[in-house]
Amino acid sequence: MRAPTLDFTLLRTLVAIADTGSVTAAAKRLAYTQSTVSMQLQRLEAQLTLTLHEREGRRIRFTSEGERLLTHARRLLALNDEAWNDMQARQVTGDLTLGIPEDYASLLPSVFAYFHQLYPAVGLKVICGTSVRLVEQVKAKELDLALVTRQRNSPGGDVIRREPLVWAVGVNQQPLLSDPLPLALYSPGADVFREVAEQALQAAGRSWRVAYTSQSMTGLAPIVTAGLAIVVVTRSMLTSSLRPLDESSGLPALPMIELALHRAPHRPSEPARRLGELIREQLAAPAHALS
């Protein structure tokens, strides 16, 4: 007697029959003939020497053995697909450059680690820059993908996630609400946060001055925690040294910003597609109000 071995093909038709509730429908779904599916079911029963199904008039009913095998089958197929996908993923090769805004660098390492696990043969390079610059680089095909922040409903790229912006100040500081308002801004020339903040203040008729600027948030941190200026960050970027300011502070509400993924023009490479999908999955926004 040779090794007792199940047949994935038969198991797959079994669950298809169970899912659709009919042999004909299962056949359609699997792109087989009806007679094939019918015989496959019989073959499976013959191999196991037991009865998996009965007929109640027109409807099919699984015996307890059938139900039991079904749970085994689903488990096995899930593992099969996982294994298969994993092996296919290892064949995805190539190089890939992704651009991200500096402020998001902290959000992504886990995604990169996961990506490397799934696609060990892909060389991934990450560069940081301002959103405006990254978009230019993607258009120039210097980058395969770029994750950028942008104001709501700006054109270009696919929205991955929406996030609220907040005013923040050092955790132990009183907000410095003098007029003009002292702002700490980073990415001096081009950053979205700056635009958003200035628009909001202007609409509210407030005056402001740019008290400090830096290339990155880290450079700004000492100023802000010292209470010398107010900063704009996304809610997810709040650290323990930052305290968000609500409406009672008298500052105008800030709109949401969007995290968007830009892809290089024309057919993305396979690695780029995969990374794009992964980023979408992993960064998918927790439930927010939308549209």
Added chain:
Amino acid sequence: MRAPTLDFTLLRTLVAIADTGSVTAAAKRLAYTQSTVSMQLQRLEAQLTLTLHEREGRRIRFTSEGERLLTHARRLLALNDEAWNDMQARQVTGDLTLGIPEDYASLLPSVFAYFHQLYPAVGLKVICGTSVRLVEQVKAKELDLALVTRQRNSPGGDVIRREPLVWAVGVNQQPLLSDPLPLALYSPGADVFREVAEQALQAAGRSWRVAYTSQSMTGLAPIVTAGLAIVVVTRSMLTSSLRPLDESSGLPALPMIELALHRAPHRPSEPARRLGELIREQLAAPAHALS
């Protein structure tokens, strides 16, 4: 493109090659031809469109993809075998009577529950009795199996487990070491514990009297916990109301007893075989000195 599906047969071959380290050896183990195994390996690589192995002179070496698939394969095969065995087990039907000594009734319910899970179509009946009587019933084919206690190296049956016997007394009582020693015994005419105790006392030159007897330990419990008599039990039967007596009590050491499984003469039924195996597995002794 039809469903991406692995082939258990090929996976099995793969692990056989990995286990044996050679195509030829794998072929022998699987009862295939060498050429078959060789082609199967190629087929597997072709289906996945990747290279699983390389040759280092004569020796085979798996690529990292090969190693990876191997771990998947082992997992999948384990699940396959589990599923297969489960489905086969459900086809084992019939009735089955097992005899056990009353004092072990508490040890076995979990085994019975497990057995019923594995072999739901088997009707299992359990009867209790003294070891001597159970052995007779097995010989008379009134029982399919009997689990009995016996003195070390007595003939008949297969040893499942060896257990130490101990003298015990009520947990709050001082041992009543009068002469003659008051014993509480159950299974009056025939029990092994009694034989063992009496042999040990006789060898030690002690006198004793049977102060109380009962069909089961439960009937004796009040007497013993009240400190009116001493009882002999296996170490695993000690309850919170019993206190074991060590050598400092002056009582002679007791030998180990054996738990043995007797099978009805001539070919055991399939259910009987299975239950026998299960009992052996489940009751397998924790590490003891042996021989």
Added chain:
DNA sequence: CATTCTCATCAAGTTTGGTGATATATGCGT
């Protein structure tokens, strides 16, 4: 009662997979 739908069964054609024989390559001993 006719129609429609689903399913089981059959014969036939095709594909797949295993076998035995043979060729190639590696390691080892002389």
Added chain:
DNA sequence: ACGCATATATCACCAAACTTGATGAGAATG
């Protein structure tokens, strides 16, 4: 270096397994 023994790859052939399209039986619908 040479030849023997062992391990592997490859080929053609055959048998078994699988899919298919056709056909008929049985059940639901109206």
